[in-house]
Amino acid sequence: MAIPSFVDRVRLHVAAGRGGNGTASVHREKFKPLGGPDGGNGGDGGSIILRVDPNLSTLVDYHRQSQRRARNGQPGEGDNRNGARGEDIVLAVPDGTLVTDADTGEQLADLTGAGAELVVARGGRGGLGNAALASASRKAPGFALLGEPGEERTVTLELKVVADVGLVGFPSAGKSSLVAALSRARPKIADYPFTTLVPNLGVVVAGDLTYTVADVPGLIEGASEGRGLGHDFLRHVERCAALVHVVDTATYEPGRDPVGDLKIIENELARHGGLEDRPRLVALNKVDVPDGRDIADIVAADVEQFGWPVFEISTKTGEGLTELSHAMAEVVRRRRAATPAPEPARIVLRPAPAAGEEFAIKRQGDGEGGHLWRVRGDKPERWVRQTDFGNPEAVGYLADRLNRLGVEDKLLELGAAAGDAVAIGGDPRTGDGAVVFDFRPQVDIGAEILSRRGEDDRLVEDRPAVARRRELDREYHRRKADGTWRTDVGEDARDDDQQPRRDPTDD
Template sequence: MAIPSFVDQATLRVAGGNGGHGCASVHREKFKPLGGPDGGNGGQGGSVILRVDEGLTTLVDYHRQSQRRATNGQPGEGGHKAGANGEDIVLAVPDGTIVTDAETGQVLADLIGEGAEAVIAAGGRGGLGNAALATSARKAPGFALLGEEGEERTITLELKVLADVGLVGFPSAGKSSLIAAISRARPKIADYPFTTLVPNLGVVVAGSTTFTVADVPGLIEGASEGRGLGHDFLRHIERCQAIVHVIDCATYEPGRDPVSDLDVIEAELAAHGGLEDRPRLVALNKIDIPDAAELAEIVQPDLEARGLRVFRISTKSSEGLQALTFAMAALVDERRAAAPAPAPERIVIRPTPVAGGPEFTIRQMGDGEGGFVWRVEGAKPERWVKQTDFGNPEAVGYLADRFTRLGIEDALLDRGAREGDAVAIGAGDNPVVFDFAPQVSSGAEILARRGDDERLHGERASVRRRRDLDAEYHAAKAAAEGVARDPRQSWRVTDDGDEA
């Protein structure tokens, strides 16, 4: 199936890169085999960033390729070498793109203006190496933290064309011809309905005012409910500062006249909603045809009685176009003057974190037979679980210390948790389950004091072997000299057996 050249909606799956794992390493060199921890931190994962490019007018690139993923951060290395950060992916989008979370419907960003950008999928943070985890009580950690996974989500991109004036009307009313007559835009023009399949933009200069005009593909009755093509493009006039009704005064279709055409289009705009405050102009088109000119003269008083400014125009002969363009410019200037001053820095809409509340919550689950199951939820403990290498007992002990300092153990005891109850911590449907053991050392105590390394305090095996060899050497030398030595006493045995 052919891919259209104009796409104003696209669904995109984006994922930030994972953070690199930290490194657990011990500095080693000649005569200094245990020189302390020197494992570097993992690199940060790359992020997915959307940035406005005014040269783009369509989202067709994301219609062709609907998945984008940033690169992962590299793991840390020994010698205090941090891993390389993953590269960000910058995705160019047209001006006026709205970014929405496809699952929750939350607006993540409204990108307006050249260079406006938003981080849509942040990369994961790199894990700390054992050098960064070392403290005065934990001189040589034998573990490092794992890198965090990058954000992953499905987003919907929706383009709303940024134009100052929107042209609406029935098919073949002359909207494309009007844009071609007052600007340098060259849309397709033909004598059959629905010639225009995509919105057209034109730049118009009227005196000292420069503004943009967009036409919406032909609207018909029921367009807001899905009939015709216009319902797909009604969103493109939501940002317009003024609306111009282009009415065909030379139509031969039965049952149509300028007043009824205006009523039908206004009903569709009202059904779409959000356009009630836009000022309106009416352009009665095709007055170069005698019958049309006569009809336009008849209906003009009725339309003006509704409070509308009416202009009789011909896109073929250019009659009335100058007055219409200057009227458009006046409305644009008025709306621009009434608009609030732009903020010095654009604020991107982002999910707001919950502030001031507890760092974790505890829910009691189960019926109590054989003990309860306690579910601990919170951004910080869930992140710590993801950072932990559960194949390393010392890392598990460090995690237990972090939970204790956060107050999870005390909170469980206050809630009535008993030793042996299951404690589930982690996001999603697959949390990590622990057996609750209050004030009981775990993990690292199997090896040594939690977070410590016994090799730095005890006598190394190589030293013991060297001392044994030295003792054997001196004993053999003393035997060869006929002298036996006891390191605990200051006496020796002579050849005749007497003590000396």
């Protein structure tokens, strides 16, 4: 199947690059084996950017290749070397491209004007290395943060031609011929219906004004419901400042007349919607044909009853084209004068409000052995994505961060008990992909914490050799205290300074 040269609607899947992982490294050199953490940060993943290129007029490139993926960021390295950032991908789109989220239907951007751009998928942030995680209380972290995944989504790109005047009418009414006669555009012209399969743009100069004219492929009755080709291109007249009805006064098809053609096309435009405020002009074309001039003279009075200016023209001989082009220029001039000048583009920073909860907790039923609590929020979900769950110290660091944020206190306030399941992250609708923890609240005795957060001393067992040594030490001190040590072991017993070394963990 041949690929068309003009495409004005495509679905595009974009995936930004993943951020590189941070690294855990310790600086080592001669006479300085432990010189402190020096693990570098991972690089950010590449983003995917849509940018308007005024030289483009079709979306065919994305019809051929409908998936685009940016590069991942590189991981950090030792000696405080950060990973390289993933390269951004800039996708050129025509002026007038409407970007919509294919899953939600949300309009993301209307890209008009040369250089307008949209970051449609943002790259993931790189993870911090252990050098960046070091602090006064954590001088040598043995872990680093993972890079975050980049955004991934499917968007719909829809092209709406940006033109000042749109030419509408039945097939073979002479719209392409009119564009060719008024401008330097050279569209395909033939004497059979639906010769024009794509919108044609032409630049017209009338006096001191320059404007653009778009030839919309032929409309027929029922075009707004999908008949013919016109339903695919009605969107291209939505941006036009004025519409010109090109009416064929010398048609050979039975049952057609200029007034009837006008009513049918107006009905299709009304059913499409959004074009009621556009000024109209009527061009009675092909008056160079004897029958065409006679019909134009007959129906001119009836057409004028619509309240629109009427021009008798011939694209073949050039009759009436000067008057029509200046009339279109006047309409465009008034439209531009009534439209406020666009403000220059500027960057607006809108920081998130400081007030309000940074996370939300909701009970969603019973899990295994207890209730299930789901934690939602940008920070908790991002922290979970950054955590290497194969590293106990990294898990303890995550527990510290969640506690400082207030997640543990909120769970206790809502009635969560030890052993309940706590899910963080995952798909917002189904919950798939969430990380599930068993809730183990911190145990306090008086003012002292029994263990570091993320650890539980009750689960730590001593090695057998350590247990035997501690038992011998206790027996030595007990017998020395009651004076039976030297009598049992004799005069060759070891002196006090030879007593077994005490384990500092006994204090």
